[in-house]
Amino acid sequence: MNQPLRANDPRLPAVRARLYALLRLALHRRLLDAAIGVGAPLQTWPFIHTAWHLALLETHLAALIETVLPTLAHALSAESERHRHETDTPHGHVDWHATLRHRLHAPQSQNVIQRRVLRSFDTPENRFVAFVLDWAETLVRQTAPHLAALGVVEGAHLLNTLRDLRRQPPWCWLPASGGALTPQEQARLSAITGRHPAYAALWRWWQQAQRCAQIEDEPHKSRLPEEDPDRLYEVLVLLELVLALSENVPLVQQRPLFTTTPDYTAPTFTAETPHGALHLFYQRSAPLNTYRRLPTVRGLPDIVLQWAASGRMVLVDAKNYAPGHHSEALYKMLGYFYNFGYPDRFAAIAGGALAFSTEEREGRGLHAWHTGEGQALFSFVVPPLPDETYTGLREFAAWVLCATPAPSGGE
Incomplete structure (x- = not known):
C-alpha cells in the first residue's frame, strides 16, 4: 500500500509489532537503557511506554532461562543426609559394625544395616531459587497475553520453557518455595550470594526484574494503547537510523528518548566514528535563544546529527506524507536549514534528509535532490512495514559516516 499511516489503518498492528521488535533489538544490542524518562507522563507516549516495558520484561525473562539458570544448574548447593535402613537384600556398602550390634539385640534377624549418604537440596537458598522460578512463571503468564496482542510468540515460548525446566533435574529436586524467607534464612542467603557468583547473579x-514487573492484569490491557500514526512513524525512523548507525560504529545512549522537559543541549546518542564523536539529538530545537521572538517558532526536525569537533550538522525529518505532499516537506526542510543556520551559521549545515512513508520520486534507494555546493538534500523511503528492498536509510547512514566533518566557517 503506497499510502501513509492513518488512524484505524489495518497495517497499524503490524507496525506496532515492528516497533516492538526494534525496541527489543536496540535493548539486546545495549543501545537503549531508558526509553521513557523519569517523570514523563505515560499518556504522552502510551504505546511506546507499554512496548518498552514488555521488551524489558521479555529480555529479563529470556536472560533468566538462557544465562542465569544454566550457570546455577552446575552450582546448586546441597546438604548431606545420612540414612540408615535395615534390609535382607543388601545392595552396595554394608555397615558391618551396625549390623553386628543389630544382631546382638535380635539374634534371629538375618538382615543387615546399610547406611547411605544422600544429597538434599532443601536449603534456604534453594527455596529462594524455587520462589524465583514460581514468580517468573507467574510473570510470564501475565505477560504472554500482552505479547500475543503484539503478534509476538515469545510469551508462550518462555512459559513452556519454564514449565519444562521445572520437570527436569536439577530443578525438579528443588524444595517448595514456601513464600518469604525467615530472617535467619535471609542471612544465610546473603552469605551464599557473597560467596557463590551463580546465586549472586540470580x-x-x-x-x-522486580523493578520492571508491574504488569496490569485486567483483560482490557491486552489491547495495546493507541498512538498517533505520525508519531509511530517518527519513532520507527529514529530506531531504524540508530540501529543502522550502530552496525558501523559504537553507539552509546546519553539520555532517555522521551522526557517531560527534554534537555535540547544534551545528545540522545553519541557515536564514536573515525572522524570523532557524532552526536544524535532527538527533538532538538534550533539555537535561536539569543533572538527574543524567534524561539517561539516551534518548527523543528525530528533528528539532528552533529559532529562534536566542528559543529557541522545534518538534519533528518520523518514525514508520514502521501505522494503529492513531498514538495511541502522539501520546503519545510529548507526552512530547517535556515532556522539552524540563522544568522551566520549556514556553513555549519552539511545537509538534510527526509524519510517518507510513501514513494514519489525517491525509488528504493537514497534520492539526492542536491549534492553540490551548499547543503546536501536527500530523501528516502522507510515503508511502515519491513521491506529489505528499500535501502535508502542505510545508504544515508553510510553517507553521514563517510562525510568529512570539515570545520564550519560560522564556528
Whole structure:
C-alpha cells in the first residue's frame, strides 16, 4: 500500500509489532537503557511506554532461562543426609559394625544395616531459587497475553520453557518455595550470594526484574494503547537510523528518548566514528535563544546529527506524507536549514534528509535532490512495514559516516 499511516489503518498492528521488535533489538544490542524518562507522563507516549516495558520484561525473562539458570544448574548447593535402613537384600556398602550390634539385640534377624549418604537440596537458598522460578512463571503468564496482542510468540515460548525446566533435574529436586524467607534464612542467603557468583547473579536478576514487573492484569490491557500514526512513524525512523548507525560504529545512549522537559543541549546518542564523536539529538530545537521572538517558532526536525569537533550538522525529518505532499516537506526542510543556520551559521549545515512513508520520486534507494555546493538534500523511503528492498536509510547512514566533518566557517 503506497499510502501513509492513518488512524484505524489495518497495517497499524503490524507496525506496532515492528516497533516492538526494534525496541527489543536496540535493548539486546545495549543501545537503549531508558526509553521513557523519569517523570514523563505515560499518556504522552502510551504505546511506546507499554512496548518498552514488555521488551524489558521479555529480555529479563529470556536472560533468566538462557544465562542465569544454566550457570546455577552446575552450582546448586546441597546438604548431606545420612540414612540408615535395615534390609535382607543388601545392595552396595554394608555397615558391618551396625549390623553386628543389630544382631546382638535380635539374634534371629538375618538382615543387615546399610547406611547411605544422600544429597538434599532443601536449603534456604534453594527455596529462594524455587520462589524465583514460581514468580517468573507467574510473570510470564501475565505477560504472554500482552505479547500475543503484539503478534509476538515469545510469551508462550518462555512459559513452556519454564514449565519444562521445572520437570527436569536439577530443578525438579528443588524444595517448595514456601513464600518469604525467615530472617535467619535471609542471612544465610546473603552469605551464599557473597560467596557463590551463580546465586549472586540470580539475586541481581530478581532485584532488576522486580523493578520492571508491574504488569496490569485486567483483560482490557491486552489491547495495546493507541498512538498517533505520525508519531509511530517518527519513532520507527529514529530506531531504524540508530540501529543502522550502530552496525558501523559504537553507539552509546546519553539520555532517555522521551522526557517531560527534554534537555535540547544534551545528545540522545553519541557515536564514536573515525572522524570523532557524532552526536544524535532527538527533538532538538534550533539555537535561536539569543533572538527574543524567534524561539517561539516551534518548527523543528525530528533528528539532528552533529559532529562534536566542528559543529557541522545534518538534519533528518520523518514525514508520514502521501505522494503529492513531498514538495511541502522539501520546503519545510529548507526552512530547517535556515532556522539552524540563522544568522551566520549556514556553513555549519552539511545537509538534510527526509524519510517518507510513501514513494514519489525517491525509488528504493537514497534520492539526492542536491549534492553540490551548499547543503546536501536527500530523501528516502522507510515503508511502515519491513521491506529489505528499500535501502535508502542505510545508504544515508553510510553517507553521514563517510562525510568529512570539515570545520564550519560560522564556528
